[in-house]
Amino acid sequence: MLFNSFDFLIFILIALTLFFGINHFVPLKCRRVVSNLYLLGLSYYFYMSWKCEYALILLAITITTYLCALGIEKCDHKKWKKPFVAISIVVSMSFLLVFKYYGFAMDNLGMLASFMGFKLSPVELDLILPIGLSFFTFQSISYVVDVYRKKVNAERNFFTYALYLSFFPQLVAGPIERSYTLLPQFRELPKFDSKKALRGLNLMLCGYFIKLVLADHCSEYVDAIFNNYEMHNGGSYLVASLLFFFQIYGDFSGYSLIAIGCAGIMGYDLMQNFRQPMFATSVSNFWRRWHISLTTWFKDYVYIPLGGSRCGRRTYFNLFIVFLLSGLWHGANWTFVCWGALNGMYLCIERFMGWSKKDWTGVARLCHWFMTFVLVMLAFAFFRAQTVAQAVYMMKGIVTNPGMPYFSPILMAYIALGVAGLLARDYKEEKGLEFAPYDSPRLAYRCAYFIGMATFILLFGTLNGNTFIYFQF
Amino acid sequence: MKRFYYTILICLLGVFVADRAGGYALSVIGEHSNIEFNQKMNTMMHGNNDFLLMGTSRCHHHYVSQMMIDSLGVDLYNAGIKKSGNIYSFYFELCLLLKYHVPKVILLDLYVQDLYPHDTNYLNQFGPYLGIDDEADEFFAQVNEDYPLHQASHLYRHNSHVLAKTLGVFYSNYHDDHGYSPAQAPSGPIKLQVDTTRYTPEQSRVDAIEKFILKCKEKNIKLILSISPELYIRNEHHYDPIVALARKYDLPLIQNQRLLIDSPDYFRDNFHLCHKGAVVFTEKLITQLKPLLKE
Numbered sequence: 086m087l088f089n090s091f092d093f094l095i096f097i098l099i100a101l102t103l104f105f106g107i108n109h110f111v112p113l114k115c116r117r118v119v120s121n122l123y124l125l126g127l128s129y130y131f132y133m134s135w136k137c138e139y140a141l142i143l144l145a146i147t148i149t150t151y152l153c154a155l156g157i158e159k160c161d162h163k164k165w166k167k168p169f170v171a172i173s174i175v176v177s178m179s180f181l182l183v184f185k186y187y188g189f190a191m192d193n194l195g196m197l198a199s200f201m202g203f204k205l206s207p208v209e210l211d212l213i214l215p216i217g218l219s220f221f222t223f224q225s226i227s228y229v230v231d232v233y234r235k236k237v238n239a240e241r242n243f244f245t246y247a248l249y250l251s252f253f254p255q256l257v258a259g260p261i262e263r264s265y266t267l268l269p270q271f272r273e274l275p276k277f278d279s280k281k282a283l284r285g286l287n288l289m290l291c292g293y294f295i296k297l298v299l300a301d302h303c304s305e306y307v308d309a310i311f312n313n314y315e316m317h318n319g320g321s322y323l324v325a326s327l328l329f330f331f332q333i334y335g336d337f338s339g340y341s342l343i344a345i346g347c348a349g350i351m352g353y354d355l356m357q358n359f360r361q362p363m364f365a366t367s368v369s370n371f372w373r374r375w376h377i378s379l380t381t382w383f384k385d386y387v388y389i390p391l392g393g394s395r396c397g398r399r400t401y402f403n404l405f406i407v408f409l410l411s412g413l414w415h416g417a418n419w420t421f422v423c424w425g426a427l428n429g430m431y432l433c434i435e436r437f438m439g440w441s442k443k444d445w446t447g448v449a450r451l452c453h454w455f456m457t458f459v460l461v462m463l464a465f466a467f468f469r470a471q472t473v474a475q476a477v478y479m480m481k482g483i484v485t486n487p488g489m490p491y492f493s494p495i496l497m498a499y500i501a502l503g504v505a506g507l508l509a510r511d512y513k514e515e516k517g518l519e520f521a522p523y524d525s526p527r528l529a530y531r532c533a534y535f536i537g538m539a540t541f542i543l544l545f546g547t548l549n550g551n552t553f554i555y556f557q558f
Numbered sequence: 559m560k561r562f563y564y565t566i567l568i569c570l571l572g573v574f575v576a577d578r579a580g581g582y583a584l585s586v587i588g589e590h591s592n593i594e595f596n597q598k599m600n601t602m603m604h605g606n607n608d609f610l611l612m613g614t615s616r617c618h619h620h621y622v623s624q625m626m627i628d629s630l631g632v633d634l635y636n637a638g639i640k641k642s643g644n645i646y647s648f649y650f651e652l653c654l655l656l657k658y659h660v661p662k663v664i665l666l667d668l669y670v671q672d673l674y675p676h677d678t679n680y681l682n683q684f685g686p687y688l689g690i691d692d693e694a695d696e697f698f699a700q701v702n703e704d705y706p707l708h709q710a711s712h713l714y715r716h717n718s719h720v721l722a723k724t725l726g727v728f729y730s731n732y733h734d735d736h737g738y739s740p741a742q743a744p745s746g747p748i749k750l751q752v753d754t755t756r757y758t759p760e761q762s763r764v765d766a767i768e769k770f771i772l773k774c775k776e777k778n779i780k781l782i783l784s785i786s787p788e789l790y791i792r793n794e795h796h797y798d799p800i801v802a803l804a805r806k807y808d809l810p811l812i813q814n815q816r817l818l819i820d821s822p823d824y825f826r827d828n829f830h831l832c833h834k835g836a837v838v839f840t841e842k843l844i845t846q847l848k849p850l851l852k853e
Binding site for chain 2: 278316532544545548
């Protein structure tokens, strides 16, 4: 059930009505338990609407990490805690390795073997990657490690923990929540307040706007060029790369806003996943603003354990490895590895030049903003291309085969509408401008705003259920 | 939370009212819009032409209407609609058309590729024409997963063309040459492509064509199937599904898919002829059509 499907609209209307019903009519004594059980059931139903059997994987990871965390807390000595951490990581990662990386690894081993002169015939598993696997795997690992680090107490109530791992707004594409922020919210009754709920509704509508008006229209152009790249020139490659940046930004930040808004209506706070990345003036600054929940996850659980930035020259290695892993996390393809490697390389260069810490002003700021944008955009071309060869061909084409890009005026008008909306929102957030028509004290203004947004999306959005890019990860 | 509940309730009501009012307003705008899609749909439905050419962008760009009118002496209209690259569109269009008049001859340009599974999004552009004919609506509901959305929202029915349609009140992109529109010449050389994959047609798409054929038979419309040129070398069985259909229903089938395979200059891309290619193809087609029309 996609967030942008008609089914989800019906689902969320019914789900929220019942949720509010429970939180108003169930006796206070058992309200929290009933509310949590209801949300848990809802989340599993939501997940099972894709493929029923895959809920067993979610359940297996939940049980393993729940028990391991309890085991960690029970052990007095650090020596005895480590096996529990190892077990939970191995179990969680094994699903990811089998479902996501087995085919990729076998293909590459096969190629390597044939290159060395012998034949390898690996068993083909033909598996479909369970939706959201990478997200809830990372969320479960972070919980176990946090318990191990005594940052959080192990959750005693299995259902509360299961809800933490499967909470439907963020189950399939994040934000990858931390146990110390989300778990405590399930331990008490959700705090309803109109302001928060209206803000949530506004975030959902903004998310839909960005996804349906911007990202999905960009995808029409991007697909046309990337899927038939041999028929186009460098100008089209450049425009397609630029629009892919807007597509992926709109697609993923749109999803995140819908998730955060949906949780917000129910009274729960999810972490911010994007913080106006288009305003970044360095690549490192960009990564502090883009997919924050994943970047901070890698920082907390990989970069810092590797030694972080306090180990001299090794810091460059740490940075590079983290981005290489981040690339691999996104997908089992060399294109993602290259994307990660490129970003790692950018960061190493920036660190070496000392640009990441400087606060640029004036023209220098503009130049650095432009350079960051171009570098990030070009790296994303690897993210979208089917093969590394295709990405290289297109990058070369931008320089060697310039020309008028393929142009569709109506499509561009839609995209311009979307970009204008996105930029206006980002600018407002970046500058901290106080403009919240959704929370106006006058009912008429509030309603006019929401009705305007909804009709705008109905008219200009692509509502035919284009999937979210990050669902494949 | 009362504040939130009131807002939600009033918004739901407001969206419903805005949706119906907006849908109605866009229908009125649509009637006065000069964009190609509207013009073609309107002429197809209300033009009372005896001879209709139906198909997708390939039909739109391949059949030079004026040449056919001059040579065959028929009242003809090229009703090929761009981006209707979906076999389902044809039956929907036929149902709408028959609501207003019955042509004597229909030449249906088929692109075999359209029989294979691909997305059905193109059907959404016909959303504004829902509610005209029950059979068309029923068929739309059957083949388009988005139908519930079209049912729920009248604004959404206009979604796919809203900007063009509104701008179309002020300007026109319609090339009024009895429906034919010449495709621009390519910006660079076009290479012959080879795809020898043997695809399996999707049964529901074959069924849709069969429905089209049966409807024509029921209304005594002479139906001619045609495959126009492409710059592709296909699997030898690629065209079998259409040949089988023609045989099954005893329909004339004109096959020109390889007619210009040695002349890449005649193509805009691998699927579409440019104007000079269209002229060569139409000349050939006229000679093939003459004996069929005499019958």
